[in-house]
Amino acid sequence: KLKEVNEAYEVLSDKEKRQRYDQFGFAGVDPSYGGGTAGAGGFGGGFGGGFGDLGDLFGDIFGGGFGGFGGGSRVRDPNGPIRGEHLAAQVTISFMEAVKGCTKELKVGRLENCSECGGSGAKKGTSPETCPDCHGTGQVTVRRQTAIGVMQMQQPCARCGGRGRVIKEQCPKCGGKGRVKVNKTITVNIPAGIDDGQTVAVRGQGDSGRNGGPAGDLRVTVNVRPDPIFERDGYDIWCEIPITYAQAAMGDDITVPTVDGKVSYHVPEGTQSGTVFRLRDKGVQSLNGRGRGDQYVRAVIEVPKSLTRTQKEKLREFDESLGEKNYQKRKSFAERLRNRFNEKDAK
Secondary structure, eight states, rough: HHHHHHHHHHHOOOHHHHHHHHGGGGGOOGGGGOOOOOOOSOOOOSOOOTTTTHHHHHHHHHTTTOOOOTTOOOSSOTTOOBBBEEEEEEEEHHHHHHHHHEEEEEEEEEEEEETTTTTOOOOOTTTOEEEEETTTEEEEEEEEEEEEEEEEEEEOOOTTTTSSSSOBBBOOTTTTEEEEEEEEEEEEEOOTTTTOOOOOOOTTTTSSTTTTTTOOOOOEEEEEEOSSSOEEEEEEEEEEEEEEEHHHHHHHOOOOEETTTTEEEETTTTTOTTTTTEEOOOOOOOTTTTBBOOOEEEEEEOOOSSSSSSHHHHHHHHHTTOGGGGOHHHHHHHHHHHHHHHHHOOO
16 A cells, blocks of 8 residues: 555645545546546546546545545444535536536435434434444454354444444434435536546545534546547547549648637648548647647548549549659569569579
8 A cells, every 4th residue: 555655645745636636536636547648548447547547545535535426434432523425427518518618407305414313313402323233333242163163253233223322212204214315416627638437536525424424425426428520539630621533632721620719720732531630739628737638639531423525534533644753662573572572583
């Protein structure tokens, strides 16, 4: 755990990193998700990366109980503050919303302290009493006969369920549970640069805590719809632009769509199909706020179809006017092919 402790301390001691952690979760401080080039880091698993195994450790340091979606905090003192359980939700956004950031409202059912009993679970005017079996510890000692003799061990108290207190008269509103289910509309701020499958943590919007403990978090997994024009690779963006045979041969100025709007790009003379052009800083803003990816544009020559007889004759005439200097790749391939068969004949 030494490495994890050092990484956690690094975040704690850096004000900027701590702020990014509080806002974005692990991705805001994960160095494996920070590049602006194609294929940087791992982009498929949410906020995994280098800090993916630090949930429990961060939870202890930042206020306890960060150990998972369903578990809430570890119970050390049954009568002490216990953090509420984390809740999970999902939201679907568009490609552009993921690139630019957006705000969404989610309806979530969460447990809140009962307004009738104040979270104690006891009928108004009464209060929970110390469990007579465990004397408030929540644990009882039992003896069991084993092959090596009688052994003493501790287990949760059956009477109080490990809480250390018993309720003689239950609150009629919450049935002695101390919390009631409430449907709430929660605003989720989704940061610019979020990727498909990543998670945004909304602090304090999970279930309410017990015994004065803090509420858990709402963890929202983001699903990004595919875009008809753009594809994402980390913080880089790819797209294909169809160009004509004439544009490729003679060069031309074409219009290229980007996430910031349209830009003009000059396709040089003699461009081959599949040629990739790079537009710097036209990709996605990194979650940690440092740098931006690039956009890669792949030019694809569209071969004309349904030619008329006249068009075919003119095209054939034009093709016959070309020589080897106009087709360097075909010339090179013919030479390699000739050399290959000459070698076979020599043998």
